[in-house]
Amino acid sequence: xxxxxxxxxxxxxxxxxxxxxxxxxxxxxxxxxxxxxxxxxxxxxxxxxxxxxxxxxxxxxxxxxxxxxxxxxxxxxxxxxxxxxxxxxxxxxxxxxxxxxxxxxxxxxxxxxxxxxxxxxxxxxxxxxxxxxxxxxxxxxxxxxxxxxxxxxxxxxxxxxxxxxxxxxxxxxxxxxxxxxxxxxxxxxxxxxxxxxxxxxxxxxxxxxxxxxxxxxxxxxxxxxxxxxxxxxxxxxxxxxxxxxxxxxxxxxxxxxxxx
Numbered sequence: 480x481x482x483x484x485x486x487x488x489x490x491x492x493x494x495x496x497x498x499x500x501x502x503x504x505x506x507x508x509x510x511x512x513x514x515x516x517x518x519x520x521x522x523x524x525x526x527x528x529x530x531x532x533x534x535x536x537x538x539x540x541x542x543x544x545x546x547x548x549x550x551x552x553x554x555x556x557x558x559x560x561x562x563x564x565x566x567x568x569x570x571x572x573x574x575x576x577x578x579x580x581x582x583x584x585x586x587x588x589x590x591x592x593x594x595x596x597x598x599x600x601x602x603x604x605x606x607x608x609x610x611x612x613x614x615x616x617x618x619x620x621x622x623x624x625x626x627x628x629x630x631x632x633x634x635x636x637x638x639x640x641x642x643x644x645x646x647x648x649x650x651x652x653x654x655x656x657x658x659x660x661x662x663x664x665x666x667x668x669x670x671x672x673x674x675x676x677x678x679x680x681x682x683x684x685x686x687x688x689x690x691x692x693x694x695x696x697x698x699x700x701x702x703x704x705x706x707x708x709x710x711x712x713x714x715x716x717x718x719x720x721x722x723x724x725x726x727x728x729x730x731x732x733x734x735x736x737x738x739x
Contacts, residue, residue, distance in 0.1 A: 614681025656724025
């Protein structure tokens with residue numbers, strides 16, 4: 480109760496919004512965002528505060544016309560399970576951490592802005608290894624393994640570098656589909672023992688929107704119909720972007736007069 484008396488209503492709402500941003504920007508379900516914010520406010524004595532969240536916005540307030548509301552627009556999201564764990568621990572155990580308002584804001588800012596432990600090269604190599612393993616799981620041989628590893632690594636590194644100038648996940652996955660298909664065609668033209676289908680499918684596996692689709696289903700189950708629709712629509716559009724990139728690469732290859 481001592482912690483509750485140290486923060487005003489506006490400070491509690493501001494901290495709750497920051498915690499919600501941690502969840503939503505890291506790919507969490509909107510139902511979890513709403514539950515965490517509501518619990519955090521209630522634990523600090525404000526049980527009348529309501530929350531509305533979608534994948535792109537968080538609104539915190541109540542039904543009174545005299546109290547202030549907070550709105551946050553979420554423009555970028557990724558998948559970061561480690562950040563979700565940190566946000567959950569903070570929202571459940573804020574009092575145990577013995578933090579006041581300023582200390583809590585400073586901790587959240589540091590957590591949200593700290594550099595990732597792995598650079599782009601390591602991420603690209605990890606994506607390549609995942610691609611290679613998937614190609615073998617789908618029946619590929621060692622030639623497919625090597626091709627998927629090389630192509631998956633190059634595609635991931637290239638899209639991450641270009642994404643600094645072209646913002647938007649749809650552009651990123653569409654470009655990835657184009658590069659993966661084009662590089663697979665070149666690779667299979669050089670190595671005739673490799674199979675184009677398994678090389679391409681293995682390399683695109685890290686880009687498939689399985690997390691977005693699963694999160695949408697979980698939001699549906701929790702009764703978050705708007706968020707569920709948005710997540711599943713996002714998953715469908717991401718898959719369509721990959722397909723468009725692959726088709727465009729095949730069309731370019733055929734236009735150049737090379738055999739598929």
